[in-house]
Amino acid sequence: MLVLTPKSYIEYRNDAYLVEGTRISLDSIVYAFRQGLSPESIVQSFPLLTLEQVYGAIAFYLANRTEIDAYLAAEEAAFDSIPQPLQASDPNLYNKLIAAKVARQQVEP
Template structure:
């Protein structure tokens, strides 16, 4: 008797208005941004040791199959992040400037 083929697996789940790698606390955003920045699945696996290579390929396949939806989702997340940055800048300008300077310093090293 031969082994039966594997039935399609779910690699992504939607929770709390976000997309996550199934059964983990790793967001789909993390994998997609790394992929869009040119990282290979193997490199992403090194940066996220909790994920298997299969999960990473599954996440990338999900993104590619649902690109329009996920791109809109990512843009909405970026807008929300910008709002939070602006709010922090208004509430605590000195902390905001320190964080901004640290980020610029980090970016200049790469």
Template sequence: MVRQYVEQRDGGYWVAGTRVSLDSIVYAFLEGQTAESIAQAFPVLSLEQTYGSIAFYLANRPAVDAYLGTARDDYEAQRRSARVADPMFYRKLADAKRQIQAAPS
């Protein structure tokens, strides 16, 4: 019997039957995490599902990498748009960050 570990829905890739995105698995894998550590980080996933998701990524790497690149580009565009829409908020946020970093530990 062939199992499907990854499904496409809502414009993205997901571990079949879960709310865990393939993105999460792939980024952890690319950061050098083992399937075992990834499965521990996502208790809803079995080790089999984790390995299946990694195998799906490796078998479909060009398509998944293109999808991840598009998602990253969309995120950056939204981030830039938010900065343009409310520059005062981001200025205050940057000032607060500088104050926290300048405070003695």
């Protein structure tokens, strides 16, 4: 009988979760999955990935949902704390974009 070894689809490298052997972040797949995209649609958005890799990434996310959600929230907070060039050069446009982001977040589940 042939004994199969489990495959790994996600690796932690350079302080980020990436699809193993690529530079595509788990974040990208998770955000698409949360928006309701099917694995087949995600593959169309990331043609360097196979359907197997996308399903593997989704399975990894679902198996580690609490930890990955916390990781994503920390990444978003870190990004939001970085001063944006637009904030200094065009504060009115920056404030409109922030308001649109907040409004979108209130609509999303």
